[in-house]
Amino acid sequence: MFDVSLVLRYSFARLWLVASTHLTTLEIGYIPSVMVTESLSPTLGPPLPQPHLRQCLIPSIQKLCLSVDYITDNMVGTISKCLVNLIHLDLRDAPVLEPTGAFDLTNSGLQQINQSGKLKLLSLVRSQEYLHTYFKRVNDLGLLLMADKCSNMESICLGGFCRVTDTGFRAILHQCSSLQKLKLCHGTQLTDLVFHDISATSLSLINVSLRWCNLLTNQAVVRLAYNMDLRVLDLRVCRNIGDEALKAIGSLRKLMVLLLDGSDISDTGLLYLGQRVMRSLVTLSIRSCRRLTDKCISAIFDGTSGKALQSLDLSNIPNLTDNVILLLAKSRVPISELRLRECPRISDMSVMALASMQVEYGGWHGSRLCLLDLYGCKGITPLAFRWFKKPYFPRLRWFGLTGSLNRDLVDALARSRPFLHMACRGEELGTRYGDSLDGLERHDYEEVDELEQLLLDGEGETDYEEMEEE
Template identity: 65%
Template sequence: MGRTIDVLHLEELLSGCTHLETLILMFDVSIFLHQNFALVWALASWKLTSLEIGYISSVMVAELLSPAAGPSQSSNHCSTILPNLQKLCLSVDYITDIMVSTISKCLASLTHLDLRDSPIMEPRMAFDLTNNGLQQINAHGKLKHLCLVRSQEIAPVYFKRVNDLGILLMADKCSAMESICLGGFCQVTDTGYKTILHSCSRLCRLKVFYGTHLTDLVFHDIIATSLSLTHVGLRWCNLLTNLAVARLVSNGELSVLDLRDCRNLGDDALQAISTLAKLRSLLMDGCDISDVGLSYVGKGLMSRSLVSLSLRGCKRLTDRCISSLFDGHTILELRELDLSNLPNLSDAGVLLLAKSRIPISALRLRQCPLIGDTSVMALASMQIDENVWHGSSLRLLDIYNCGGITQLAFRWLKKPYFPRLKWLGVTGSVNRDVVDALARSRPYVHVATRGEELGTDQWDDLDGIYLQDYEEVDELEQWLLGGDNMSDEEMEDGADVADLFE
């Protein structure tokens, strides 16, 4: 789509929308000529407070905010473009000192800054972020949310020119910060992270990617701070142990906890987490937990509030983990469950899940070799209400690359089964004709066949518990409203299937 859009379209958009408050450009804007791209933003509404761009070069960012500046003064001169912008989210080629400095100086009303890059190679000094750049952040003192992430998606590249001193200089200007996300800072140690915890007294959200030097010591005396953390993410922090989690849960207000890929966390961590009475979302992908550890979840205080649980890649889990979670129907609020990449989870475990009658909306079982047709049949037969059969409550089902799925399963993915379904992940390379026919017969269902993830990453959207927008009308609603008539045969199938697993 980006190739069909030029700077004239952008000019028409900005000049025509005089009351525009939020703008999201989800494409590569580097296709525009740099000079024209910068100048056209003078037409933007003064009411524009939020801007998100899918991809833009760091050079274009500087030119956008200071189009009238000469080459020697681009980082010091600021125009009145976007004078009231409060939120800026950019994916760039490189996060640099010049770009950060320009943003900080030119956007006087900025409260939310989200910058992410994913370099293909180690950047040179002029195209990198250093301690000096961090020192420029929050020049106007209004910043509440800061996100600086160097992704590892393309190559293992880090912010190697930032150390504890840079974090100290940043924290000194960001004491009123409420949300901080740092990713790829491989030279920052416990000293730097503790500085954030002890300097930013209003901090309620902390996320760290690839904290290669982050250890338990960061949280050793967290109880002595005045922090009231509600959202914490510590992903790919492999030096953390159960002791860190035991200290962290002293923040009893925690509602979202992301500990994915922390390989040394185990059952003792789950036992500590189970004491959190307000926890809504827990992500433990790749952790060293067992069925016994999950029994703490089912019996703990968190069982009354937990809505989303992800256990992807926890290799020690077996079918017993389902019994540990759902015996006694203790986790009544659970709506999202990720059991992907579990080599020991079989159809027997999914059958137990179906019998629990928990109204789950999103279930991910991708890459489970022992999951097959029986699981699909059981989920299709899942009855929530004893008196009325309206089929499974699932709106998202991901069974991509499950080992036992055959053409038989696709019969159970047709109408009237899964009437609420909006998103379906299956393997498209096998039985291509069957998959295509299914997609045509269920126009309200988005069928993904190439292994793409369904839904957004909770790391990127910790405000929302649900990963998908389910506001669109589904097949069941169409049927109940009389807009989609089921055949008599389909209605009889629906009535019979409710009794299959009684």
Template identity: 65%
Template sequence: MFDVSMFLRHNFARVWSIAPATLVSLEMGYISSVMVTELLSPPVVPYQSIEHIRPSILPGIQKLCLSVDYITDTMISTITNNINCLTHLDLRDSPIMEPRLAFDLTNAGIQQINLHGRLKHLSLVRSQEIFPAYFKRVNDLGILLMADRCSDMESICLGGFCQVTDTGFRTILHSCSKIFKLRIYHGPHLTDLVFHDIAATSLTLTHVSLRWCNLLTNHGVARLVSNGNLSVLDLRDCRNIGDEALRTISNLSELKALLIDGSDISDMGLSHLSKGAMHSLVSLSIRGCKRLTDNCISFLFDESSNCELRELDLSNIPNLSDAGILLLAKRRIPLLELRMRQCPLISDTSIMVLASMKVDEEGWYGSSLRLLDLYNCGGITQLSFQWLKKPYFPRLRWLGVSSSVSRDVLDALSRNRPFQHIVFHGEELGMTGQWDNSDDLYMHDYDEVDELEQWLEGENAGDDEDIQEAENNADPML
């Protein structure tokens, strides 16, 4: 890992000339599209015969993941023409303004993808983080021309293609028969018609993400889930998805991860999951579903269910209170991750309940939680930190709290539990970075408490008093 900005542009390609030919994977957090072009273009000396032109740098690269300022036709052409072994291409840009023609991707550029026919995984995403920019110069024709070369593709991710309609997206489904991962982000023209005749295809989709596709409705989801092999389904920020969609999703017997943040579901809608897919789900995110209340917990987890859930996101649910967390604790679900950030009604009581929870009669206090996000919860005070120290939550490795918490208290807790990551600026806990890993279950490599940690905890036993002293000195209003 290094900072690309440390290099003068004309020196950057020369640095990579010493890279070994055996290098097969390259990921860069940020690099300009001009530098990419210069890096991958083979140098040509004037008046030199074509036989003596140096081969391209990094000839063995198979996987290339780049975050750039602009994805352009020139960059795509350079990558395609100079990397012959490429099987995995992941490009993401974040324009600070609407790109001009020379600095944009068009139909001419996108049809050059996979000229060598070896590409298996393709991701082209225009991020909306800085400026609401889209790929406005790529339409259905460009997708059609690209799809002709992508019949062997296994994974496709397209983000920000605002001129592509159902015709273009259906072309992918009907031309790429081997695809099993499909992700479409910010598809304002994607409707239910994309999946109208999906049952007539030979597709075996296992991972589908349709984020920020607001024209998608319950009917389209019903058509999609007729493909019963789905194990990961991401419908975040699809505002028109409601209870009827959950009724059909509940029939997916192999579903492991479901993300339906910001949808129009209700407590009663979640009861459909408890009768079907909830028995196989490992990860569930219902963040920002405004209609949900404490009753959603009782609908999700009935007393007789044998639940495999390990990751639960209840963040940004205004009507979720301590009563809902009490219901969750009573069900003794062995969660590894619990997120409930930005919940105004969650208070110290929830922390006490979770700290006192036992998954089984011989288990430890604080259940099996390894990640707990309490950022900006309305009722959390310094009192909670009495329950976040030993012996409670013995397996906790990630903790999210508000920045208003006294730094002395946080420092004392860090000394008390040196293996715990405490985050207090609102960052998402445990995330692996900019690349979207919503398909990956168990992203975090949690270490069990070993003899070294037990010894360190024994050495730091006096830090309990430090926490108590820091709490006494802190502002009680924080």
């Protein structure tokens, strides 16, 4: 592990001369695309001694994950030519300036992908982190040319292809018969028509993500639901998705992850999910679904449903009150992650209810919560801090709150619980599901460790006494 920016361009290319020829996985957080090209190709960069020259400096790479300044035709072509054993290619860029023709991806670059035919996973994403920009030099022809070489692909993730229409995306669905994971982000021209005849394909999708595809409606989800093996469905910021879509989702008995942030669903729609889906669902996010009220929890935890749920995001729903948390605590569901950020009507009563919550198995006070996000909850006062002393919330490892609430109390809590990661500036806790491009990724939370046990047994009383004095 090292900082690529500290290495001179030509020196970085020489660095790979000492790399093992058996290296199979390479992941770099950030590297300029020019350095990628020079590192892979022995014909570029400064002259190298003749004995060191070989066809490729790292020929055995099978998985390559890079974050670059620009994804370019030259870089993609060099990767395809030099890394003939590649089965996993993940490229992400985040331009700070609008790319010019020489520093961008075009139809020609897409045509060079997967020349060896071994690629199983492909991810090409243009991030909007610094600039609202897209792959403006790629259209339907580019995806048609790429799809011809991707018949064995199992996972495809494309983000920022604003000029690609249903024609290009349909080529992927109809020519990649082995596809199991499909993730499309910022598909500004993607409509319901791309899924119109999906039932005529042999696809058996298990993971579908359609984030920021605002032209999609309920009809697209109805068609997608023909894939009865779906386990992950991400429809975040698809603003035209509503209750009719949830009726179709209600038939997916294997669904484990459902992300509906910013959609147009209501309390009634959640009832449509039915007990079949809620019995299998592990992660549910309904963040910023502003039509929801306290009744949504009754729909989720009705009878025996919702018992498998481990991660629940209720953030930025202005109509939620403490009654939601009281009902959640009463259900005794062993949730490990609960996000309630920016819910203005959540108060100290919710903290009290969660602290007193016991699950059916284990008997821990504070249930099994490992992550609790209360940032921006205006009803939380300094009085809530007394509920974070022993024996409450013994497994809590991530805690989000408004830092200006009371700095002294925050500092005292941090001293008394050194294993508690506290976020006081609004940052997201841990890794949000789905952002890792795998909705099933979970934190490996430890049980109460030895030092934490000492604190719980009394070693941390001093700081808690300070908190109470405050």
